[in-house]
Amino acid sequence: MIFNLMASWMPNFIVSYLGSTVTPGEAGSQFWALIYVLIIFTGVSVAVMAMNWLERKALAHFQIRLGPMRVGPHGLLQPIADALKLMLKEDIIPAEADQFVFWVAPLIGLLTAFAVYTVIPFGPSQAVSDMNIGILFMLGVSSLGVLGIVVAGWASNSHYPLIGALRSSAQMVSYEVAMGLVVVSAILMTSLNENGTGTLSMIGIVRAQEQQGIWFIFKFFPLGLIAFIIFAIAMVAETNRAPFDMAEAESELTAGYHTEYSGLRWSLFMLAEYAAMIAVSSIAVTLWLGGWMRPFLRLLHGPSWDFIFSLFPGLTFLGLAAIAFIGVVRMPAHFFFKIQKIGLAAFAGLLGFIALLLLVIAVAGRSADTSVGARLNQSIGYIYWFLFKVAVFMYLFIWYRATWPRYRFDQLMRVGWKVLLPISLAVFVLTAIVGVLVS
């Protein structure tokens, strides 16, 4: 009933699209592809800002500090203030720098970091396009990201950036090898079906996990698990994050490859780094953690379990609203905090409203009288579970940074070439052997 009401005031093509089961690329709809691109671009930018805040807060709490507290309640507006500051800051190009290359380097990083989002499957039809070579495209384009770093380090014409760039290129090339091999072992697992053909398409990989009824992390235990762990290590090295942040080791190289950058260009590097983190986490989620599938799809099946799991998005937002509301209650009763209190209360109200909306869709979608309602309910579930898994990885990135000391460069190379590479080769060969024996 709700969906009929909704359908009556929404333009027809939106309603027809909500019931669609193919990606815009497959449907050949350039309009929807453009809308998807805009949504993803905005979403990733907002996610990077949120991640910026969360990282500073979480790191501070790990170290028993408060973190940003001044701008907005609990520093919630800090990323916006930072972004404004960076935009207004003077954009310095060193006199000895190579002007053009210095200018183009952050753009290379940013373009490659965002280009990979075209194939990330947020759901079976929630991707810009489903390429036949999806995973190959993602690995290839994200490996181009290192060019931005290398070129930035060289163009700065300064010692620290150059050393950072050299370290970064050596590190990325080394860890790409182990990463590629474990990705291949996951792709081998997709071919274990009746006609024995695997797939490189991101959506196809999740579909294969759906058909085989198992996430690839649990497939051929412990082979899938080892492959996943190697990927999880290599992806931290690929994105130059602690404990492998040799390229920007601040105690050794001041800021590494972006030492000479300031203002907007510097912020483009940060944006690219965080966007790349989300992208590699999405690869890990797609290949080993079942992509958009909810947990226990095989074990806890049936309409009632589906309904219970479809309540999760609403409940998550309800939890966030509750946290924000507790913040309102605990705010000091001084008149300095009046505006902050009102703002936080409004934020809590917004989160609560979204929670209510999602719960209504979940309840109404259960007994949907139109296919649109059921589709909408399903789509929210797909996107929620995908983003939930990616968010876990994002938190892990912060956790690593707070927990582990930085590796020395020779240790890093030793781990990459002498530990991860042999193990990933062994996993690859064993997966192939077990796969042949099983089928």
Next chain:
Amino acid sequence: MAPVGTPYFFYALAALALVSGVLVITRRNVVHSALALIVTLLSVAGLYLMLYAPFVAGVQIIVYAGGIMVLFLFVIMLVNIERSSKDRRFNRMWPVGLGAAVALLALFVFAFTKGKTLFPDRMMSLPESSNTQQIATMLYGDAGQIGPYTFAFEIASLLLLVAILGAVIMTKKKI
């Protein structure tokens, strides 16, 4: 989905490949040359995509633009660019280069004019969605059989292995 604006994409990519290819040999700064080479490789990858060969395009990006060019840049950065840009350039071989270019041009003209009789007169009609599988069948053959290119493929991989071992042996005095 039907391709959109195919000729325009082709001309744009081809022009980009040519212009950046010329830049590779005319720039004095080595890093600029390397960057131009990356642009050339990427536009060639785009041309592969237009020929409905996404797998080849993906491999081109991973192997050449992603892997080899990073190594190129890595090596270039260890070289003193200040001095090398002032050095006299090693281009006394231009008559040989010119001869090779003319020979290649003649080959292209020959293939362009006589192409109808040399090559099968039909379009490749590989569906984009099974391109990767088709390449796999050509390289490894159908189940239980040997494909037409299996031997060449394996020999090439052996050659690469020998090259890797050779590089290791040359750099390490004691193994």
